Amino acid sequence: MGLQENSYFLSAGESLLCDQNERFLFTEAELESLDVEVRFDLPEISNKSYRIAVLKDKGKCLLLGALDLRSALSQTANEDEFSVLSAAAQVVTWHASFKFCPRCATKLIMDEADLAKVCPSCGHHQYPRLSPCIIVLVRKDDKCLLAHSSKFKSGRYSTLAGFIEAGESAEHAVEREVMEEVGVKVKNIEYVCSQSWPFPHSFMLGFMAEYSEGEITPDGEEILSADWFSVDDLPTIPPKFTISRQLIDEFIKNV
Incomplete structure (x- = not known):
């Protein structure tokens, strides 16, 4: 997997994305031509930082489709790699599944400080589900x-x-x-x-x-x-x- 700090996972819908070589970590420069909806940080793993960029549309890039998550997990070299990939997959599922406030149905927005979404109407916070x-x-x-x-x-x-x-x-x-x-x-x-x-x-x-x-x-x-x-x-x-x-x-x- 070759973890590189400050790399980006990419997603569209509920899936992590990969290129034709099944690569699923991308650089800041590779995001420049993509239509990114939102970016957010993952929890640090062994004091290293990783991010997710959620695309509005897979569009015109190197990406060919959804990552085979089970296969990718089976090829991780250590617990850190497993944890980073697992966290990315779970956060992507959360982001795709929780769009509206469960209390008042207002569209949620990303919290500025935490890995969470907040309702601009009633203030309810929605954290990644476990x-x-x-x-x-x-x-x-x-x-x-x-x-x-x-x-x-x-x-x-x-x-x-x-x-x-x-x-x-x-x-x-x-x-x-x-x-x-x-x-x-x-x-x-x-x-x-x-x-x-x-x-x-x-x-x-x-x-x-x-x-x-x-x-x-x-x-x-x-x-x-x-x-x-x-x-x-x-x-x-x-x-x-x-x-x-x-x-x-x-x-x-x-x-």
Whole structure:
């Protein structure tokens, strides 16, 4: 990816844009011929600054279309690169999705100080949206519980995940989601790591948990199949840039 400070991500609509070489960071000079609607700063990553320029129209430039975000994330070299690209994608989605004030329907404008939009009529501030989620690897002796979701490609298995509901702790969400999706109770829930996940604006809190009781019973809607797998017979699992893979790798390391 080759992060260069003060580079620009470009977007039109809800997509980040790239050129014919799948390049998606551009210089100030390359923006001169483009019709830019608005520019704003991303949160700093490792004390480095990056910006987004939102185009009114893709128009007459080197850009050919929308960036394949999953592919680009899979090619990031480190956590900084992943974080910058994830932040850019989530901010673009937010900018495209929140145009009007949810209180009075006035068109929002960019805040001059913060990464936010403000209503010029009632003063309401709208910040980039984050949806907190849990993701958990359940262990049972030397095996782990992996599931095939209705959203996955054929043969792909991963950890269990779900959104945290209003008023709910992350730990309770782990217990609830595991029970709802596969009918199993868990104990000894331990936090491991987190990851911002831009599909479209999830914030994943990763946990390990131990099996307590129950028989695996997939819900048949979100989860089509699930089973216990040992290190020697793992199915097709998610790529290394995902938090689910980090949890699986942590399990493998400690078996």
